[in-house]
Amino acid sequence: MSLTPRKDLLDIASLTDAEIEFVLANAEPFKDLFKRSVKKVPTLKGRTVLTLFYEPSTRTRSSFEVAANRLSADVTHFDIESSSVVKGESVLDTVETLESMRVDYIIVRHKQSGTPNLIARNTRASVINAGDGWHAHPTQALLDAFTLREQMKDLRGGRALIVGDIQHSRVARSTSLILRRLGMSVAYLGPGSMMPRETPSEVPVFGNWDDALDWRPDVVYLLRVQSERLDEPFFPSAAEYHKCYGLTDARVGILRERGLWLMHPGPVNRGVEITDAGMNYERSLINAQVENGIAVRMSVLYWLKPGAME
Amino acid sequence: MTPTPDRLHTLLDASGVARCLDAIADAVHERWGSEPRLALVGVYQRGVPFARALLERLRARGLEPDFGRIDITQYRDDLQTMTVLPRLEGSDIPFDLEDAIVILCDEVIHTARTTRAALEELLGFGRPRCLQIAALIDRAGRELPLYPRYSGLQVDLPAEERVCVRFIDGDGVDEVFTCPWDKHTA
Numbered sequence: 001m002s003l004t005p006r007k008d009l010l011d012i013a014s015l016t017d018a019e020i021e022f023v024l025a026n027a028e029p030f031k032d033l034f035k036r037s038v039k040k041v042p043t044l045k046g047r048t049v050l051t052l053f054y055e056p057s058t059r060t061r062s063s064f065e066v067a068a069n070r071l072s073a074d075v076t077h078f079d080i081e082s083s084s085v086v087k088g089e090s091v092l093d094t095v096e097t098l099e100s101m102r103v104d105y106i107i108v109r110h111k112q113s114g115t116p117n118l119i120a121r122n123t124r125a126s127v128i129n130a131g132d133g134w135h136a137h138p139t140q141a142l143l144d145a146f147t148l149r150e151q152m153k154d155l156r157g158g159r160a161l162i163v164g165d166i167q168h169s170r171v172a173r174s175t176s177l178i179l180r181r182l183g184m185s186v187a188y189l190g191p192g193s194m195m196p197r198e199t200p201s202e203v204p205v206f207g208n209w210d211d212a213l214d215w216r217p218d219v220v221y222l223l224r225v226q227s228e229r230l231d232e233p234f235f236p237s238a239a240e241y242h243k244c245y246g247l248t249d250a251r252v253g254i255l256r257e258r259g260l261w262l263m264h265p266g267p268v269n270r271g272v273e274i275t276d277a278g279m280n281y282e283r284s285l286i287n288a289q290v291e292n293g294i295a296v297r298m299s300v301l302y303w304l305k306p307g308a309m310e
Numbered sequence: 311m312t313p314t315p316d317r318l319h320t321l322l323d324a325s326g327v328a329r330c331l332d333a334i335a336d337a338v339h340e341r342w343g344s345e346p347r348l349a350l351v352g353v354y355q356r357g358v359p360f361a362r363a364l365l366e367r368l369r370a371r372g373l374e375p376d377f378g379r380i381d382i383t384q385y386r387d388d389l390q391t392m393t394v395l396p397r398l399e400g401s402d403i404p405f406d407l408e409d410a411i412v413i414l415c416d417e418v419i420h421t422a423r424t425t426r427a428a429l430e431e432l433l434g435f436g437r438p439r440c441l442q443i444a445a446l447i448d449r450a451g452r453e454l455p456l457y458p459r460y461s462g463l464q465v466d467l468p469a470e471e472r473v474c475v476r477f478i479d480g481d482g483v484d485e486v487f488t489c490p491w492d493k494h495t496a
């Protein structure tokens with residue numbers, strides 16, 4: 001199967017089924033590369049990849065940087081903290097500067113939904129959305145689908161329970177969408193204050209673990225409780241959240257009994273959404289998600305072409 | 311089965327392909343008949359059935375070479391200008407390359423750019439003791455100084471013709487013919 005390259009990756013919704021399959025299929029040979037003595041291919045030799053993160057990130061940025069390095073790209077981080085951005089430079093002025101530097105790929109994270117789209121419209125570089133506001137985190141969704149498919153082979157008919165702050169989560173939006181596109185049923189569990197006002201009609205919403213587990217999921221996907229939410233009145237306290245919605249040791253026992261997979265986009269808050277027992281759970285795919293993130297991001301970089309027609 | 315492009319000239323029919331494969335297998339056997347670390351590596355796409363056909367013949371001569379395949383897509387020097395991207399097949403070298411004697415198999419060697427890419431990809435897996443090249447068709451027109459140690463047929467063709475190789479393993483027939491250049495045929 002061959003495919004026409006695209007310029008940008010901004011969300012899951014705009015991808016065709018063939019494009020999703022192409023990215024997931026190509027991630028497999030990229031993952032095989034990690035076993036070799038030389039973990040590098042010349043795919044992006046001479047190309048410049050720039051990470052432009054307006055929000056803090058350790059793992060996503062590192063994952064993109066490792067992916068780009070393994071494709072032999074030149075990788076640069078645009079340091080927002082020490083740049084003219086803190087002096088008030090607008091996003092588009094920054095992009096104009098980057099355009100003059102002739103970078104080929106811009107990996108963007110921004111707290112404002114839609115910023116990557118805005119940048120993409122104003123540069124010939126390929127733009128990859130590495131998370132924008134509550135909107136989308138497409139490479140996380142692709143790596144989640146890839147990781148789950150490694151275990152379940154065929155996702156059709158499978159069930160995924162996403163637990164936590166759905167309303168404020170770009171991960172929940174993108175991962176829920178891709179899993180449903182690949183034939184899974186998805187349900188949400190979390191406090192009512194953290195549920196979107198509107199959810200797709202095919203997505204059941206649960207308020208407690210008992211009802212959610214009665215729905216018989218194959219995988220439990222925990223979302224990180226963002227620290228800023230702990231200071232807002234979405235739930236009484238971290239301890240209360242843990243008791244009602246966290247993966248307690250007792251709930252780990254139920255997952256083990258039923259053989260359910262466990263996922264989390266990281267970084268985790270131990271004692272809030274997960275415990276040490278949850279982190280050590282033998283069917284946890286959390287480390288696999290990290291490793292697969294590099295392969296999937298390599299696959300995305302392989303597919304996108306700066307200046308390609310949209 | 312791949313659709314047959316417009317045929318200009320037949321270079322080898324099934325018996326001709328068999329004769330070439332036998333001659334290459336004889337030459338490899340003569341050189342490496344007592345070598346325990348022999349391996350054949352096919353270059354995806356049709357270097358793979360070519361290597362498999364050689365493997366069968368070497369087995370018939372009492373050898374048991376290792377077998378692998380490599381995908382050179384990421385080493386293509388035209389990758390960044392391609393308007394349609396191929397799906398990656400991935401390389402598979404399921405044996406230890408260190409100290410092995412490797413015969414790199416491709417159905418045609420022409421400019422040798424594919425061969426250069428294949429060598430780069432292969433050497434990412436390790437350091438063989440010796441690496442030689444086998445090609446069913448050795449076409450004149452080298453752009454890089456790489457030459458096959460084993461070849462079935464040497465040809466010099468007009469620039470507007472390309473060599474099409476078909477193997478019974480995958481294409482349903484063994485034959486080699488020339489056809490006009492066409493981006494849709496391979």
